[in-house]
Amino acid sequence: MSRSPVRTDKTCLNCHHVVQERFCPNCGQENIETRKTFHHLFIHFFEDLTHYENAFWKTIRNLLLRPGALTKVYLSGKRMSYLAPVRLYIFISFVTFFIVAMLPEEKRDDVVKVKNDGKGWTFDSGTEEEKRQRDSITKAVQKSIKGFGGESADRDIFGYKSLRELDSIQKFGKPDEKLTETEYGYLRKVFELMQNNTRKQLKEKFFDALWHNFPKALFIYMPIFAFILWLFQNKRRWYYFDHGIFTLHYFSFLLLIYLIAELVNCILGLTDFWLLDVLNNLIALVLFVYAFYYFFPAHHRFYEETRTMTVVKGGCIFVINMILSGILMLFLLVYTFLNLH
Template sequence: MSKSKIRNDKTCLNCRYVVENRFCPNCGQENTDTRKTFHHLFFHFIEDLTHYENAFWKTIKNLLFKPASLTKEYLSGKRLSYLAPVRLYIFISFITFLLIAIFPSEINSPEKTIEKESTITTKNKSFQNTISKNDSVKKSQTASNEEEEEFQDFGYDSVEQLDSIQKNAPESKKLTDFSYWANRKFQIVKDNNSKGELLEKFISSFTHNLPKVLFVFMPIFAFSLWLFHGKKRWYYFDHGIFTLHYFSFLLLLFLLLFLINKGLTPFSESSLVSFIQILINFIGIGWMFYYFYPAHRRFYGETRFISFIKCSLLFFINFILVSIILLLFAIYTFINLH
């Protein structure tokens, strides 16, 4: 409850109704002073986001350690004691985006800069041989097997070499427009990034895109639940609430593991800290995979065997679907790399 001072004037500022206590009996607005300090503004923001008075921590505790309890409580009508499912997911997503953005990337470390400069130097040296290779292409209409492989894969030394070969090679040996675009894009990325940099960029992209992937995938996941359960007993809305809570759990646990790993990384040289880090990740990822089974069984009220079969099928189907979505995100990330 707000600790703001109650106004002496008993007329509601919103609807002009007479207010005897703290809240207007007509519209529900709190009858407190409208001018607030920054301190009040900050904590009011936190309270609005988290429904601060016990609801937030109670929601987080149940979400992490009591699978499906929030969904059952919400659908039974007990909604004021916990954060609403949509607000919960938005809040966790907001914190995840914020904290991931705060931590700096290590892509541009000095060692990698030296490695990148070495790669560029190698590229410049290799380009000196491009003219002689182009001359051999012009003189002969029949390429050797080694040359044919070069047209078929990403085995070029530089973008300039690829452009020159595509321009001067016989028509029968030129790449298609799409193959040329794909080869050129790959070559640009390869010329400007070492293998370590590419790996880090993809990992960084994955962590930044995970909330987006989950958001895109949620209605698909809820639809798969709808297909596997009785249409008369369960509405799509019920599956949607279950999905919101389940994905909030996944995102929250991912965020906790991310923060723990970031916090322990500076001390990773210690064997004890390294062991603790591995143990925490093992437990966290294991709980992340196992969580769906008890949540599904408790919410849908099915036997252990039936629930296990459905969970296995749902996991397999959705694993394929989410892999496709992640692959599309990976392709999108690669296209936008420089």
Template sequence: MSHSPIRKDKTCLNCRHVVEQKYCPNCGQENTDSRKTFHHLFVHFFEDLTHYENAFWKTIRNLLFKPATLTKEYLSGKRLSYLAPVRLYIFISFITFLMIALFPSHVTENLQKSEKDITTNLIKQDKKGIEAFKKNTHFELRTMKEVDSIQKYGKPSEKYTDFEYWVYEKVVHVTENNTKAEIIEKFIESFVHNIPKILFIIMPFFAFFLWIFHDKKKWYYFDHGIFTLHYFSFLLLIFLILFIIQKITDLLGSGFGFIADITNFVGILWMSYYFYPAHHRFYGESRIVSFIKSVFLFFINSFFIVFLLTFYVFYIFINLH
């Protein structure tokens, strides 16, 4: 709650109504000084996101350990005691990607080290051995000059289609201008920065598949949308917790790695199981019907997500510079 001093002027800055106490009885705006320090701005930002401490921790507790409770409470009209679904998702997303930005992956460093080790070992071999190694471990791409020559003078069976030619040109451009480590580094950076976009694309489809599998008269698409927001918030929150534990154990040393292994196992197991009890409790169907639907929905959404991610990986690759 804000600790800013109450204005001496009793006129609401928003609606000009007379304010006898802290909040305007007409519009609800707090009658405090509108000019605030950066500290107040920062605190106010988190207060708005978390909707005060009690509501925040109550929401997180139910989200983690009581599948579907938040969705049922929200749709029943009990909304002031919890964070709103959209606000909850935005808050968890913000913290998750902030942590990822502050503690980036060491994949690129490991790749560069591996490449250096390989190069050092190769230098110790004779020239013939090196050439043989390269021949057996690298796929040789044609240059665009060679491809253009095939397109112009080659046999019809050797020529590329317009789409194949466009893809090949992109691949050659990327591989000629980037090392393997640089390609992976740029890909990871782009992928992490665009995860919110991917999730926002997936969520409407996830809710749509729920809509298909349930009674259209009893459940509106809006209901499935709220369920989806809470489910995806749960997945992000588990990912965030596992990420933080992994970074802490990394700082403590290799002797504490087993803690991360255990929490990862438990977290992934809970993530995999969570959808079933959430689905059963929210939609109120029998356990066997809920289980069958959960399995079908899992495979349908998994196929769709893999397809979307494959397309996105291809999109990132061809747009690397």
């Protein structure tokens, strides 16, 4: 229920019915003041999205600490005390990807990297004094790389030195020299991207686009995950809808664990103190193990099967999902690459 003050006028603004208390007995609209400050607007939006009055935190607590219980309670009909699965997933997904996108990039150590900047092979880090101290090593690296044909390899892309050469061979070359339409389109895309972007720009664009497309891929994969659950369960007892609710809760949990891990990594990564690094890695390991373990008690509690059957079915489900998610990731990488500009 909203915390906004009740209107002194007892006429409902929606249906003009007389309102004796807070809610209109005819249409159900709350008879409250419509003009609000930005603070009230923000709080109202958050409450509408989460049913903030106890339901949100109660849902999150059960989602994290009681695997499978939230799904079981929801399907038993007790739904007013918890967030609806779709709303929960949308909210957690939005918060997770928004916050992670806003977090600062990890501070990179000043490590020595060797790169080819077009003028030769050089070290890409360190102070000027360190670079001067490495001059002799740099020369040795340049000489050894040239001996292995490194410079020519850097100029070529799959054996083609330019887009003009690729087009020429594809148009006038011998049949055995020509590529398939798929291969030709892929290589042409590579050359076009390399001409219009530096490698750093291309890398940044690719990972930004990949991160942008990942929520879509996750949303697409959920029905597949639910279908795999459906294959392993009694079709008369469990409907596909039931597996869909289980999937929404499970994926919400995974996103929440990912968000927690990223926040912990950001907070503990603010300093270079070695003990905090150890603690950060330990927490990340615990969260990863818990995320893997979580599925089995959730499966056992919701489907009410023996622990042995849960482990057997859960193992099979994980193997199938690893294969299918790998295929989906491959398609996602290709799709992201083909849509780069």
